[in-house]
Amino acid sequence: MGFSKSRPLFSSAARRLSASPASYLLCRSWQHQPKFCPASTLAASEPVGASLSAANISIERTAAPKEKLPPTKLVFGHTFTDHMVQIPWNDTDGWLTPKILPYQNLSLDPATCVFHYAFECFEGMKAYKDSNGSIRLFRPDKNMDRMSKTAARICLPTFDHDALIKIIAELVKLDGDWIPSERGYSLYLRPTLIGTQASLGVAPPKSALLYVIMSPVGPYYPTGFKAVKLEATDYAIRAWPKGVGDRKLGANYAPGILPQRMAASRGFQQNLWLFGDEGYITEVGTMNAFFVFQLPDGKLELATAPLDGTILEGVTRDSILALARERFDKDKWVISERKFTIQEVADHAKAGTLVEAFGSGTAAVVSPIKEISWRGQPIAVPLQAGKETGMVAEQMAQWIAEIQYGEVEHPWSVLLN
Numbered sequence: 001m002g003f004s005k006s007r008p009l010f011s012s013a014a015r016r017l018s019a020s021p022a023s024y025l026l027c028r029s030w031q032h033q034p035k036f037c038p039a040s041t042l043a044a045s046e047p048v049g050a051s052l053s054a055a056n057i058s059i060e061r062t063a064a065p066k067e068k069l070p071p072t073k074l075v076f077g078h079t080f081t082d083h084m085v086q087i088p089w090n091d092t093d094g095w096l097t098p099k100i101l102p103y104q105n106l107s108l109d110p111a112t113c114v115f116h117y118a119f120e121c122f123e124g125m126k127a128y129k130d131s132n133g134s135i136r137l138f139r140p141d142k143n144m145d146r147m148s149k150t151a152a153r154i155c156l157p158t159f160d161h162d163a164l165i166k167i168i169a170e171l172v173k174l175d176g177d178w179i180p181s182e183r184g185y186s187l188y189l190r191p192t193l194i195g196t197q198a199s200l201g202v203a204p205p206k207s208a209l210l211y212v213i214m215s216p217v218g219p220y221y222p223t224g225f226k227a228v229k230l231e232a233t234d235y236a237i238r239a240w241p242k243g244v245g246d247r248k249l250g251a252n253y254a255p256g257i258l259p260q261r262m263a264a265s266r267g268f269q270q271n272l273w274l275f276g277d278e279g280y281i282t283e284v285g286t287m288n289a290f291f292v293f294q295l296p297d298g299k300l301e302l303a304t305a306p307l308d309g310t311i312l313e314g315v316t317r318d319s320i321l322a323l324a325r326e327r328f329d330k331d332k333w334v335i336s337e338r339k340f341t342i343q344e345v346a347d348h349a350k351a352g353t354l355v356e357a358f359g360s361g362t363a364a365v366v367s368p369i370k371e372i373s374w375r376g377q378p379i380a381v382p383l384q385a386g387k388e389t390g391m392v393a394e395q396m397a398q399w400i401a402e403i404q405y406g407e408v409e410h411p412w413s414v415l416l417n
């Protein structure tokens with residue numbers, strides 16, 4: 001592979017967390033004069049009524065706790081805990097009192113704007129039980145930040161991040177016995193914000209509902225990593241510059257299903273989403289994409305697409321970049337957020353300098369890639385001998401799990417009790 005496996009590639013430097021880059025939204029003044037401004041400016045100039053507060057959460061406990069499945073029977077997103085959060089908002093009173101209620105159906109008028117114009121955004125984050133039985137969230141501030149920016153983009157109300165983390169923490173603690181204590185298991189949290197105004201006019205919703213549901217989940221790889229085959233996709237585009245692919249809108253997901261099914265029908269688990277005539281690599285399925293190349297000077301490059309609006313700013317992506325910048329040996333590694341094309345990947349594969357590739361996301365943390373089909377030709381992606389993963393994906397999965405399960409104390413892991 002062109003580099004010595006006996007030399008350590010990762011150094012143990014001091015921890016340094018990277019700040020998230022500013023993201024930009026259209027300002028209100030845009031109607032008169034096109035102009036971009038930071039999302040936080042929009043959020044700061046918009047609040048009406050009460051801000052979100054965790055001070056007076058009302059809690060109604062279920063009278064009929066559900067039976068819990070044995071952890072080994074859990075299927076992702078199929079089982080939900082006993083309780084949920086509901087926080088209504090309207091444009092005169094602002095955020096109303098947060099409620100923790102028994103998990104229940106929502107009752108909405110058929111004219112509700114979420115059903116017609118996709119006023120919906122969501123987050124995906126996890127709570128973990130550590131070996132002392134304490135509950136931990138992983139970088140919840142990043143999810144709150146992303147959710148606020150997404151909400152602002154579709155004129156749904158933004159909120160105080162700390163307040164929502166506290167409210168979510170109350171829910172997680174109440175249903176804490178739903179988190180299996182075995183390593184690899186966790187509780188997937190789904191904060192969701194919908195427009196609830198019942199009217200067919202296409203306009204900013206005057207009312208909204210923020211709710212949070214939770215689902216216990218098992219390890220993504222119960223029997224060890226499983227590397228996937230991808231189909232490089234350019235006949236459908238997931239996201240484009242100045243679009244909303246960098247926002248976690250429900251509306252971004254349904255259009256990806258048909259290309260995914262088409263790829264699956266040809267034997268590929270996921271799409272490698274390309275953009276433009278150049279074939280820039282953006283994301284893989286619903287994950288960020290990382291590639292490792294060997295450079296002419298013998299160094300290794302960990303490369304991922306930049307936050308240019310065509311990719312979601314993944315919390316896992318950010319964590320991998322921060323850990324690589326902090327712990328990889330700086331004399332041997334280059335960490336890049338840059339544009340690169342499928343042709344560049346094919347050229348590296350041909351030259352024997354494609355080292356590995358993987359996706360990153362909350363559900364699996366890393367998803368190793370073993371093959372990419374590009375215009376009907378396979379590009380083989382190396383794996384470690386006898387393993388279904390490359391070295392970087394394996395190392396990152398381990399480092400991140402150690403933090404998530406509190407085996408290594410780290411500011412990213414937020415202890416709830």
Ligand SMILES: Cc1ncc(COP(=O)(O)O)c(C=O)c1O
Nearest residue numbers: 286287288312314315316361362
């Ligand atoms: C389109 C897309 N890209 C990337 C990611 C990975 O983001 P994260 O690491 O925050 O889960 C997700 C998952 O939420 C996603 O939906």
